[in-house]
Amino acid sequence: MKNFTKLLSFLLVTAFVFNGCRNPAYEVNVLFDAQVITYKAGLQLTDANGGTLPGNIDVTVTGTDAGSIYDFSGTKKIYAPNGVITLGVHPKEIPTASKTLSFNVIVKIPGYEEKNIPMTIAVNQFSQEIKGITMVKTAVPTPYTSVVVKDFPLGTGGATTTISSFSTPSTAGVPQTTSIAIPAGTTFRDANGTLLTGGALTAQAINFDAGDPELVSLFPGGDLSAPNVIGKDGTVGEAFFSPAGFTDITMYVGGVEVKKFSTPINVSIQVDPTFKLDGSTTPVKAGDVLSVYSYQVSTGQFKYETEVAAIVDGGGKLAIPFTTDHLTKFIVGQVFSKKACKIVQVTFIAPWLGANSTVVSIEILTLDGTKRLDYTKSQVLFDGTKVDFKNLPPFAVSYIVRQGTTAIAAGNITNPCDGTALSVTLPNPATPVDLVTLLLNVKCPQGQITVPRFDLYYKAVGTPDSQYTLLGTVINGSIKTTLLKVGTSYDFRAYWGNTIKTVGNRPITTADMSTTVGENDFLGTKSPQYNKSLLIEACKGI
Template sequence: MKKLAIYTLMVALFGGVSSCENPLKDFNLQISTEVIENYVTLRVVDADGANVSGVSVALVSGDTEDIYNMNGYKDFKLTDNLITLGVDPARTATANNPIRFRVQFSAPGYTTQTVPVAITDASAGIQTVVLIKPTEVPDGAEEVVENVDLNPDGSTAAETTVALPSATGTGDMTLTIPSGTQFRDANGTVITGTNVQIVVTSIDANNEDAVVLLPGGDLRADQVVLDGGATASGTFSPAAVADIRMLVNGVQVRQFSHPLVVSMPVPASYVSPITGQPLAAGTVFQVFSNSGDGVWRFEQNSTVTGSASTGYRVSFAIDHLTFYMAGEFAEACSSARVINLSGDWMTNGTTAAVRVEAVWGGKVIASGQYSINASNNSISLTNVPVTGVKIVVRKEDGNILAESDLAACGQTTAIQLPNPSDATSTTSTLQLYVRCPGQTSVITLLPTFQLFYREVGTTEFKYLGSVSNGYLRTTSLKTDGTKYDFKAIWNERVKIVNDHTVTEDNTATVGTAQGDILGDHVPLTNLAILTEECNKL
């Protein structure tokens, strides 16, 4: 297996500690003399936000040659629900030249999802990928299953119309199949059987619960094939979306002998985020398809019919399956968009976990969690429209910290953040050092890892921030005796330490000198590992 030349020192600390000791004491840490600095972290969960078992990860396309896990191996798997993908330190990733590739996540019982990823020299934060079970119909979606009898030659005996309520709540969506239509597989071969099973799902892609049904689970997309054949990255503004699937004798249908007709309602409230114009009869939408390879392709234009009183509709013919979207597409800048966050509160080394959203046309089109401090205050976004995007920065409780229009392509957006803490917040510092046996100086070149917390008795871990070189200063923890559970995730390791209080200063040194810690469960083993690996330095 290919591996980067990264020299490591492993310090294994599996000891138990009393509730008032440093919550970082029991975390296993890896010390590296060469650090992967540019990376992206992806969080994979189900529709309820819970971990998914048996997730497989694959890099399926794009610029993947220099992508490794944080141990320097081309071995990609989740740790807890996170995976971090980094760029070879010898390779430079920048906003003007992002490293782009696609990552595929699959798990037994879930629909496979392929997502575009971009890495620059600014923070990509933690991005969430949601896996959905094929049997799940979330809020914002409507689904119908019908079986239609077939003739011996696999054709329909009569014209058939499949109807279901539109997910947008503005009428029925219909799929009309002409009489005599035969159904074909991906190779164009006619499939015969007693009936065809038709599954039609109407999707309100403006609903955040339903957008996860789309390929990539996002309105942003890369490699979109435009009218004329050129490709571009950008964001969709969907007016009507459907997923159409068919089976004959257990074989997936991909093509038909005659075109089928799709007719979908369009909400009268639709306003173009590109032109600002409200919906009217005669509005022309572009129709894109996605046939399961994760690529959206322009199919045709379709003109809106109807009126505000009778309802607006968009209709078009199709000759293959599966996803169809009628709407608009706004191209993105070729470079990543960089946002610099600053604030006086950063000067003392405080780290804050914030959520940054990109809003376009009144919809959140991108969202991620970021750990912000004075030395890590730049973030990057890709595949967002050139104009009309607003950046919203939120505290961990959802309250807005700051808002700003996104600057033009090639320019940096500067946002001044007020102090995210409130009047009752206290500051606590977590600091961990490593000292080799027989040495008086400590090693401070420690790995960056993600730290989560929750109050004892609650269920959901919240993001505390990124621990850099063993250090984190935060105002998110109480120092009044409140007990917390902590979870650290890095490389291929996860450690949960339960039932801890914190003080204003939580400092510890891993080593053998007086006052140092080696853990309580297996201290001799930890000492042997520490000694052996320190001798390699």
């Protein structure tokens, strides 16, 4: 595709065509080059309070194989329109049987906690997955977090003059608290070790509900499984976290972030009362020993700090008290090494799909079903699709596959660490589904061009934008799906780079909605002559 840029310009302005009746060209302005990028990975950022994320989302890629990762539009700049991040691998640097690509996605939004998300792409990992990441505002409580911000005066030399104490509030959503006490005479230093002086110390803590199912997407890295963990023995490797408590503590002097103290401060994190130690059938109790780990977002690394026996604090709740000379995120609970674990590959069997796709969510839970351990919000499946379950713990788990809110498959994985392959059969739907095909081809004088790939989202007409769900990936101009119903109208949305195109109230009038568009065909209602000129220019040199 020699003149891809001009063809792209045409398609971004004109149409992804849904052919129904007389005027089939409905305008969805998106295009990706299927001949350039075939390996992909997706992230969906959402605001923890359900609000709209701001447009100034800064996304960068770091790590070992960062040079191989591009925006799916083919640029090195990574975009996140509406919080949707779609990444692709350079065609000359794709993974091999002996080389899995590893990289980190850094997400910064003013007023929100920074995220450092480790990702991998393995050979033949073509499964289409959208990973959900929940963004939390640093000074605004959410249903899953409580927040405290407090100022303390500093004396001569930038030292506290009295014991300075503060706690996160106990709320309906987060009844547990984190309490911090700073000894009198404590001074503060930045990341370079420079003494900080100023009129006041601003201290802040965000406490997370460790028992909420959303903890998985709120946890550092977006998974309870992490590749960069310094364990109790001092070695670095992959580990799985089972959190009983989780907090983020930050402090500033004169607008400069505090990283170290002259005197250790006291921290006490109340634990989730429903938390169970591995192998136990009863909740945690006083005397049970839990580990304390810290996390640095800049490096994406967890580090073992200490082990502490749970106590009953002054408020009558179980808590883990400890001291620290540095500020960061702290996690209390159990941590399990995964250094010897292999990845479980799951094959989904659904012959009723034919050549069509469907989208499911996949939830991993404890065997008793009381705690979520991993969650994939949107997974595109064909008959025979293979999906790597990469974030499993080294103990037995259960899984539930859902379409919408309906569970369509469930089972247990007895030993997730041994890498034994698994097959999951998706049963024939109880209610017959329509097998709908959407297809667009572009016709130039020199010949016909097939539209390359992009992700397409949809929702029912009249529902809020938060209901947009992945329909699937349009490949070679075509998507075959079971999720659309003939006779129903939908809103469609697609992304390319920083461009968002929304097409509202489009009816699905027949199961086969495919067409070819050329310069003498219908080219939209808004600017057909301009669209025609773009098509003619785009076809030159093809």
